[in-house]
Amino acid sequence: xxxxxxxxxxxxxxxxxxxxxxxxxxxxxxxxxxxxxxxxxxxxxxxxxxxxxxxxxxxxxxxxxxxxxxxxxxxxxxxxxxxxxxxxxxxxxxxxxxxxxxxxxxxxxxxxxxxxxxxxxxxxxxxxxxxxxxxxxxxxxxxxxxxxxxxxxxxxxxxxxxxxxxxxxxxxxxxxxxxxxxxxxxxxxxxxxxxxxxxxxxxxxxxxxxxxxxxxxxxxxxxxxxxxxxxxxxxxxxxxxxxxxxxxxxxxxxxxxxxxxxxxxxxxxxxxxxxxx
Amino acid sequence: xxxxxxxxxxxxxxxxxxxxxxxxxxxxxxxxxxxxxxxxxxxxxxxxxxxxxxxxxxxxxxxxxxxxxxxxxxxxxxxxxxxxxxxxxxxxxxxxxxxxxxxxxxxxxxxxxxxxxxxxxxxxxxxxxxxxxxxxxxxxxxxxxxxxxxxxxxxxxxxxxxxxxxxxxxxxxxxxxxxxxxxxxxxxxxxxxxxxxxxxxxxxxxxxxxxxxxxxxxxxxxxxxxxxxxxxxxxxxxxxxxxxxxxxxxxxxxxxxxxxxxxxxxxxxxxxxxxxxxxxxxxxxxxxxxxxxxxxxxxxxxxxxxxxxxxxxxxxxxxxxxxxxxxxxxxxxxxxxxxxxxxxxxxxxxxxxxxxxxxxxxxxxxxxxxxxxxxxxxxxxxxxxxxxxxxxxxxxxxxxxxxxxxxxxxxxxxxxxxxxxxxxxxxxxxxxxxxxxxx
Numbered sequence: 197x198x199x200x201x202x203x204x205x206x207x208x209x210x211x212x213x214x215x216x217x218x219x220x221x222x223x224x225x226x227x228x229x230x231x232x233x234x235x236x237x238x239x240x241x242x243x244x245x246x247x248x249x250x251x252x253x254x255x256x257x258x259x260x261x262x263x264x265x266x267x268x269x270x271x272x273x274x275x276x277x278x279x280x281x282x283x284x285x286x287x288x289x290x291x292x293x294x295x296x297x298x299x300x301x302x303x304x305x306x307x308x309x310x311x312x313x314x315x316x317x318x319x320x321x322x323x324x325x326x327x328x329x330x331x332x333x334x335x336x337x338x339x340x341x342x343x344x345x346x347x348x349x350x351x352x353x354x355x356x357x358x359x360x361x362x363x364x365x366x367x368x369x370x371x372x373x374x375x376x377x378x379x380x381x382x383x384x385x386x387x388x389x390x391x392x393x394x395x396x397x398x399x400x401x402x403x404x405x406x407x408x409x410x411x412x413x414x415x416x417x418x419x420x421x422x423x424x425x426x427x428x429x430x431x432x433x434x435x436x437x438x439x440x441x442x443x444x445x446x447x448x449x450x451x452x453x454x455x456x457x458x459x460x461x462x463x464x465x466x467x468x469x470x471x472x473x
Numbered sequence: 474x475x476x477x478x479x480x481x482x483x484x485x486x487x488x489x490x491x492x493x494x495x496x497x498x499x500x501x502x503x504x505x506x507x508x509x510x511x512x513x514x515x516x517x518x519x520x521x522x523x524x525x526x527x528x529x530x531x532x533x534x535x536x537x538x539x540x541x542x543x544x545x546x547x548x549x550x551x552x553x554x555x556x557x558x559x560x561x562x563x564x565x566x567x568x569x570x571x572x573x574x575x576x577x578x579x580x581x582x583x584x585x586x587x588x589x590x591x592x593x594x595x596x597x598x599x600x601x602x603x604x605x606x607x608x609x610x611x612x613x614x615x616x617x618x619x620x621x622x623x624x625x626x627x628x629x630x631x632x633x634x635x636x637x638x639x640x641x642x643x644x645x646x647x648x649x650x651x652x653x654x655x656x657x658x659x660x661x662x663x664x665x666x667x668x669x670x671x672x673x674x675x676x677x678x679x680x681x682x683x684x685x686x687x688x689x690x691x692x693x694x695x696x697x698x699x700x701x702x703x704x705x706x707x708x709x710x711x712x713x714x715x716x717x718x719x720x721x722x723x724x725x726x727x728x729x730x731x732x733x734x735x736x737x738x739x740x741x742x743x744x745x746x747x748x749x750x751x752x753x754x755x756x757x758x759x760x761x762x763x764x765x766x767x768x769x770x771x772x773x774x775x776x777x778x779x780x781x782x783x784x785x786x787x788x789x790x791x792x793x794x795x796x797x798x799x800x801x802x803x804x805x806x807x808x809x810x811x812x813x814x815x816x817x818x819x820x821x822x823x824x825x826x827x828x829x830x831x832x833x834x835x836x837x838x839x840x841x842x843x844x845x846x847x848x849x850x851x852x853x854x855x856x857x858x859x860x861x862x863x864x865x866x867x868x869x870x871x872x873x874x875x876x877x878x879x880x881x882x883x884x885x886x887x888x889x890x891x892x893x894x895x896x897x898x899x900x901x902x903x904x905x906x907x908x909x910x911x912x
Contacts, residue, residue: 315563316812319834321895326902331810332563 237289238266244285245275250353252276252374265290273297276373299391301371302357302378304364306342306385307398307459311413313337323347325382337411340401342385351380394447395440399459402435414459422451422460476722478715480850481707482885484806486681487643490772491765496649498776499762499789501548501573505780506558507533508568511819512610513617514540521569525552530583530756533569536605542618542820543608546571547758547778549578561802561809561816568817571780582606584754591667597627600668600747607750608757608820613647613711613740614803616821619747623668625730626737630669634720634738635662637678637685638704638711641804644824646761647741649774651678651685654745655692657752661744662699664751669737673698676741677720681706708806709883713738715852727879742823757820764790766805768797768827777818783825784814798830805832806884840892847886847896853879857886857896864903869910877903 241262249257253274255264264270265286273283273294280297287294318327318335324347328334336343344362351357356370357377366377368391378386385400397416401408405417418436423429430444431451438451438460452462509517517534521527527546534544546569553570560566586603589596605620613636626633639647651658666674678686680703689701704710704719714725716738723734731738742760749755758779765772770791777786783802787793793800801808802822818825847857856875863871877900886896 316810320898321839321902323902325906326898329902329905330898332812 235266238262240289241265241286244278244282244289246277246282248277248353248372248374250277250372250374250376252372252376276300276375300373300388301368301391302366302373302375302386303389303393303396304342304348304357304366304386305396305398305400306340306363307461308338308341308363308412308414312341312415313411318343318345323350324380328382338401338408338415339403340383340385340399341412341415342383347380347382348377348386351376390442393442393445394463395445395449395451396461397438397440397459398461399437399457402437404436408436414457416459417457419456421454421456425450425454476719477705477707478710478718478852479854480852480885481709481715482850482888483706484642484708484888486706487765487767488645488648488681490643490767491645491763491774492648492682492684494649494773496646496653496761496774496776497789499778499781499786501575501577501778502781502785503573503575504553505547505571505573505778506568506782506815506817507544507547507571507780508558508560508566508817508819509534509544510560510566511544511616511779511821512542512608513615514538514542514621516567517541517544519555519567519569521552521555523552523554526550527552527571528578528580530754530758531580532582540618540621542610543606543756544569545608545756545758545779546580547780548573549576549580550574559813559816561811561819561822563809563812568780582754583756586751586754588664588751597623597668597670600664600751601627603750604747606756607746609743609746609750610757610820611740612742612746612757612760612820612823614807614821614823616819619739619743622732622737622739623665626669626732628670629732629735630737631671631735632721632737633662633666633669633671633674634716634736635665635674635676635741635744636711636713636716636738637676637682637741638716639682639741640679640706640708640711641806641808641824642708643765643826644763644804645765646763646774646823648682648685650741650745650761651682652688655688657748658741658745659692659699660752661747664747665739665744666698673700675700675702675720677702677704677710677716679704679706679710709852709881709885712852712881712883714881727876760818760820760822762786762818762822763824763826765824766801766826766828767832768794768829770794779819780817782815782817783811786818786825787814787827793827794829796829797827799828799833801826801828806888807882834893834895839894841890841894842892844891846889846891850885850889852883852885853881855880857900860903861894861896861899864899864906867906869907872903872907877907880904 245258247258253261255261272286275282283294283297314335316335322345324345327345334343342363344359346359348364349357354370354372356367399416401415408415416437418433420433422438423431428444428446430441431438449462452460515537518537520535521533528549531546533546536543550571550573553572555569557565558568588599601620601624609619610616662674717736725734746757762775762777764786773790801810860875860877880900882897884897
């Protein structure tokens with residue numbers, strides 16, 4: 197090896213090494229100088245949150261919610277997926293008390309589609325919005341009922357909604373309360389309910405009783421039997437439909453017992469189909 | 474001839490079933506259901522009450538605003554009810570139920586109109602008035618109020634096109650009208666031409682109607698005020714914007730009307746209705762309906778009163794064959810399926826088509842393979858495959874960018890699609906999504 201070659205190698209090492217050191221130094225200086233100020237609480241909250249990015253809190257994903265909590269724009273207890281536990285952890289980070297976290301779950305206010313009258317066989321795009329846009333406002337005779345094409349089931353990030361015998365059902369244990377199914381349903385049949393609620397009116401039809409009787413096996417006739425038999429006076433009939441006032445309902449189940457149409461469900465089971473283990 | 478529109482398809486046309494069958498008068502049934510909504514625009518205002526005696530041609534529904542139309546009684550008899558009945562669009566719409574007395578006693582308003590001299594300044598207004606009072610709408614199927622179209626074309630239009638293309642498979646109602654009453658149609662065409670203050674009109678006809686072309690050529694020998702334009706057969710030649718392009722070479726810009734490029738297009742049957750309203754004083758109370766399709770026992774062209782249940786028309790044509798799967802109002806490309814045969818015939822009903830299962834899409838595969846054949850046939854030069862993708866993904870911005878609202882739902886893309894994707898249905902629901910988003 198001649199001296200000239202050695203010099204070439206050493207010179208290259210020095211030049212490249214020197215450039216590396218220079219840029220490294222510049223980058224580290226820049227990262228100090230132009231550092232974005234973040235609240236470490238925000239990072240801590242992002243770590244605590246489930247990371248489902250479901251939007252159930254009303255913000256665009258978990259990071260946005262964490263930011264909102266830190267900036268004081270949101271309560272600590274809005275994460276529907278995490279429930280009380282997560283709310284407690286976030287409250288610890290923020291140094292506040294979590295308060296009561298109400299667990300909410302979705303409920304489909306229709307039970308009848310399996311035996312309800314249909315106008316025609318629907319063959320087309322498998323989603324509820326397109327079906328409702330086709331002839332005569334969809335294949336179902338009942339204007340209010342679930343057509344069971346599963347737009348809600350596809351919208352659910354937790355597989356909590358299934359179509360069982362032609363009508364959507366929510367598995368209350370799997371439901372995290374993100375409300376995605378509520379907006380996915382073009383008939384707005386799904387509402388969010390308190391997890392503790394016991395009695396549910398499984399019908400949304402505001403048609404007259406005679407019409408409902410013709411179209412559906414389980415539709416609410418609005419005859420008021422449930423209202424008469426409710427000991428707490430929690431049920432009223434609004435537009436031919438029973439409505440439960442949950443502040444008065446004590447969950448006795450009399451209404452479901454007396455309903456001749458079986459449209460009031462009392463403490464619905466987890467699901468009507470057997471779940472895989 | 475290089476004006477012809479882009480794309481298009483050549484479906485099996487099936488016109489042989491009815492093109493030689495003369496129009497037969499369908500006796501009016503005992504009970505008719507006349508909806509107040511037989512046209513595009515505002516629903517007519519009810520003018521009769523149950524129990525009232527009505528006469529043929531009497532006004533049942535009053536015109537309601539500029540884009541609307543009168544509704545006349547198709548028979549004489551007694552109003553049994555004014556209630557919501559099933560409409561061909563599948564929903565319940567307010568209708569008059571009339572018990573026919575079988576006498577067809579005309580109302581005193583049914584009398585020929587004395588039009589002023591064509592050189593007179595009031596001629597156009599008089600024709601518009603006749604069309605308005607006779608409830609004439611676009612009889613090709615869309616049912617856009619005719620008086621409004623004529624009014625908006627006066628002074629603006631330099632070309633009047635009479636649409637005799639009838640590109641939808643199976644339908645021959647305009648074809649038979651041209652063959653049987655060419656002189657009356659031409660009278661209507663001349664009336665419209667003069668009302669628009671034009672020297673000549675163009676009748677655009679597809680070359681598959683060779684007998685009608687011969688009849689028209691004989692009628693028009695020596696005449697200079699009506700030109701006959703024979704176009705190659707291709708679907709959707711009869712769509713308004715495509716017809717304008719084929720005849721004049723002009724393109725209607727997105728969101729604009731034919732009048733904006735100086736064209737007015739009327740259907741053959743509309744022209745005939747004008748003749749009838751002017752010379753006989755009879756408003757639109759009946760129309761030629763093609764009852765056809767392989768699942769109809771003996772396909773026919775029938776002259777049916779408005780409000781005649783579809784069931785009666787089909788029975789007159791021998792009834793349905795066993796194994797029928799689908800009954801459509803309108804042609805197989807753009808017609809609407811009905812699920813109850815008791816819906817009435819209305820002004821836009823140019824055909825009743827019954828199909829067997831092998832002609833309907835029973836399997837729903839919905840697999841787009843990105844072959845792009847839909848792009849090559851779309852007469853509006855849209856990109857159906859991307860529109861479909863973005864509609865499924867609810868990407869409304871992309872739908873606006875792809876000009877979804879220019880889709881006229883002609884069904885060419887769905888017809889050609891090897892993946893059997895329900896494209897048109899997706900576009901309909903996409904349009905509904907856009908409407909919902911802008912509200």
